[in-house]
Amino acid sequence: MSDYSKNEESAEPENASAENKPADTETAVPAETTERPARRLRWKWGLAVLVIGIAAMVIQWFRLAPDRTYQVFSVYEGIRNLxxxxxxxxxxxxxVAWKTRFKGLFGAVLAFVLFFTVVRVESFEGDMVPRFQFRFLPTAEQRAVEYFEQADNSANQKSESAETLVALEADWPGYRNALRDGIARDQQIRTDWESEPPKLLWKHPVGAGWGSFCVVGDRVFTQEQRGEEELVVCYDVTTGKQIWTQSEPVRFSETLGGVGPRATPVFAEGRLYTMGGTGILNCLDAATGQPVWSHDLLKEGDLKNLTWGMAGSPLIHDELVIVNQGVSPASVVEKNQAVIAFDKLSGEKVWWSGTHKPSYSSPQYAVLNGTPQVLIFNAKGLEGFALEDGQSLWFFEWTNQAGCNAAQPIPLDDDSVFLGAGYGQGSARIKIAPRKSSEKTAQVKEEWKSLSLKLKFNSAVNQEGYVYGLDEGVLTCLDLETGKRQWKRGRYGYGQLLLVDGYLIILGEDGRVELVEANPEKYVQRGKFQAIEGQTWNNPALARGRLFVRNSEEAACYDLSPLTQQGAAVTAEASNR
Incomplete structure (x- = not known):
């Protein structure tokens, strides 16, 4: 018999009852089973992390006030840390069990992916807050392309020829008007918007872009991005119908700043000068849009684009076209390329200068201490250059962490300038002394500095010794003699404004227009209406009593002229027929 059989015979059946066991057999004690303690969620630790994280964000928010941009950045950082x-x-x-932990992690990642599958970030507001849109809805660019494919773009009104298209005082021939100070001269508007509301003349979609309008005679010009083409567009003032376009096969796109060109066309003597988002400088025939001459500044100068694109509108003075350029590579030793001047008729280079990194303000003409010059607000500060040869005359350091100076400087008198910047920097009034023969550059003195008016990319206007501007989105009045704040009221986001006949026309970031008195004593709002929809950073333009507004989604024209002028205009139009 095998050992296996012996063991099998001697084995007691498992189901044998206790009665069959010998009485003296010791009762077997079952082994104690050790149960794992139930896992408990340590929620108090999670709650502590949540409370501490939120408290840190709240503290940072108030610590960084009133600088809205840095507040929003602190929230992003706080959310990341949380x-x-x-x-x-x-x-x-x-x-909790590891299986549960991984399930929770997977669920959070899935929710994140599903959210951005359904929605997209349409754009960022001026303080960097994202704007979301459902992905199944068409983009503003797509709506614009569809509109212009279907629209009848033939202008009914006879357009003026190149010989008769002359910029008058009541026109708006470029960025923030002829002097780039945002003031509409020789114009009047009606101010009782309740009983005499602004009259809509036309409204329609436009391609993306943050530039404004140039308005001369019966023509209005702007720049747009439509798909893969960057356009200069000419519209009819009265109807808004497209007259001509000139295109370049380029596209500028940046996450925070969005899509499209940033600069505004400038009109001079029958020609139109434009700066594209990728640095293409064009001179066009204003009547037809046909190119006269062109320069690809970044390619020709072996330069890099600015982070948020080329934004400076060309400055036309005498025989020169003066523009900012891109950024020189670090490997280039000779960096005198920040500013360049061309002959406005031939497009030939006349001079180039500037060693500081460019920024987003446009060249500004000024006469200081009897010397005509061009002011360039670059990433490091404000600098004056001689018009005849580009020699640096003086420099005043005024910068911020972002290296972003975008607001237009305001020449005040024969020797002083107002300037402002965002990102916590503020504004100042500076005085430029006459240059001595022993000095290479003139001395510059800071007369006062104020944190009460931080101009991020929103330029201010000067009215009778007071400056009005948007301090991180809030309208502010500052005394130019002392730098003291007079008042601060009204939230407009990162919109823009202009001055006409003692009134501020403010185009808010949400597309609404408000009329506010340029009153240093108090804030007085006289009227408001919703002009366009969507995020609006573009400067408004006012020509012959007509207000032109746009953003990256749509454009519109409103008649603000006094009713008596409207009647006269109708009579004149009828007689011409």
Missing amino acids: VVGLLIWWMFVSG
Whole structure:
């Protein structure tokens, strides 16, 4: 018999009852089963992370006030830290089963992916808050392309020829008007908008872009991005119908700033001068849009584009076209390329200068201490250059962490200038002394500095010794003699404004237009209406009593002229027929 059989015979059946066992057999004690304690969620640790994270964000928010941009950046940083803290708690401290931990992590990632599958970031507001849109809805660019494919773009009104298209005082021939000070001269508007509301003349979609309008005679010019083409567009003033376009096969796009060209066309003696988002400088026939001459500044100068694109509108003075350029590579030793001047008729280079990194303000003409010059607000500060040869005359350091100076400087008198910047920098009035023969550059003195008017990319206007501008989105009045704030009221976001006949016309970031008195004593709002929809950073333009507004989605024209002028215009139009 095998050992296996012996063992099998001697084995007691498992189901043998206790009665069959010998009485003296010791009763077997079953082994104690050790149960795992139930896992408990250590929620108090997670709650502590949540409370500390939110408290830190609240503290930072108030600490950085009133600088809205840095406040928003602090929220992004706080959310990032909070997410990391909660992730560490959930994966390593929460105490739940590992299977549950990974399920929770997978669920959070899936929710994030599903959210951005359904919605997209349409754009960012001026303080960097994202604007979301459902992905199934068409983009503003797509709506514009569809509109212009279907629209009848033949202008009914006879357009003026190149010989008769002359910029008058009541026109708006370029960025912030002829002097770039945002003031509409020789114009009147009606101010009782309740009983005499602005009259809509036309409104329609436009391609993306942050530039404004140039308005001369019966023509209005702007720049747009439509798909893969960057356009200069000419519209009819009265109807808004497209007359001509000139295109370049380029596209500028940046996450925070969005899509499209940033600059505004400038009109001079029958020609139109434009700067594209990728640095293409064009001179066009204003009547037909046909190119006269062109320069690809970044390519020709072996330069890099600015982070948020080329934004400076060309300055036309005497026989020169003066523009900002791109950024010189670090490998280039000779960096005198920040500013360049061309002959406005031939397009030939006349001079180039500037060693500081360019920024987003446009060249500004000024006469200081009897010397005509061009002011360039670059990334490091404000600098004056001689018009005849580009020699640097003086420099005043005024910068911020972002290196972003975008607001237009305002020449005040024969020797002083007002300037302002955002990102916590503020504004100042500076005085430029006459240059001595022993000095290479003139001395510059800061007369006062104020944190009460931080101009991010929103330029201010000067009215009888007071400056009005948007301080991180809030309308502010500052005394130019002392730098003291007079008042601060009204939230407009990162919109723009202009001055006409003692009134401020403010185009808010949300597309609404408000009329406010340029009154240093108090804030007085006289009227408002919703002009366009969508995020609006573009400067308004006012020509012959007509207000032109646009953003990256649509454009519109409103008649603000006094009713008596409207009647006269109708009579004149009828007689011409």
